[in-house]
Amino acid sequence: MEKGKMNFMELNFAARSENEGFARIAVAAFLSRLPLNLDEMEEIKTVVSEAVTNAIIHGYEEDEQGAVMISTFYDQYAVEIVIEDHGIGIADVEEARQPLFTTKPELERSGMGFTIMENFMDVMEITTEIGRGTRIRMVKNLVKNEMLCN
């Protein structure tokens, strides 16, 4: 994104499940002036919820001492959302991305989080290191046709 023409917002909050609702509404409020329709806004709220929940359940294994960071950027072409934790990291990213793959079936997880993030956004990248944490970067394009002209 071009510096100067970009707007951004950062959040840093405790890895507590009651903050999941706060996180998705805070991001939606920041993006409220953009030309996103209702369904697109719901998609963004859903992917924020997925990544934040993953940080809490998997990254920190429900240790509320952990912190979750969200950075959101936008310009006239796209919205970028980065969600990070300093938790346990992911051993095998390719396996983690598979639909229905979960390491916590006993918690009734369905293994659909990454599949939903991939489907609802235009870009979804995972950067992770064992013992250091996980960073999810997602992009949603605002003007699909104009992007092609660039």
Next chain:
Amino acid sequence: MSLRVDMEAIGDILIVRLDGELDHHTSEVLRSQMEGQINDTDVRHVLLSLKNLHFMDSSGLGVILGRYKQITARGGDMIVCSINPVIYRLFELSGLFKIIKVKDSEEEALHILGVA
């Protein structure tokens, strides 16, 4: 950010109406309430109405699939009705539609379960 769970029994059908947001935080409450009702009563079928559910993520898929397994293990069935378009796509992606029946309204769902 909350979820209201309203449960009503009609014969051996448990109607569960959700109002609000279903995520990891609120799914715990739904799980324990539904689990209790299914275990402690003669409920055979579950009708889950999502008409007033404004938000759901994969935590919702997990808790719904969990209750589906619980009710089918007892020889019953589960029907979900009145799903909004974004939540519909979550169901589609997860393949839940292959096992769980979906109807547009509570009336249609009750009809399938044998209540006029």
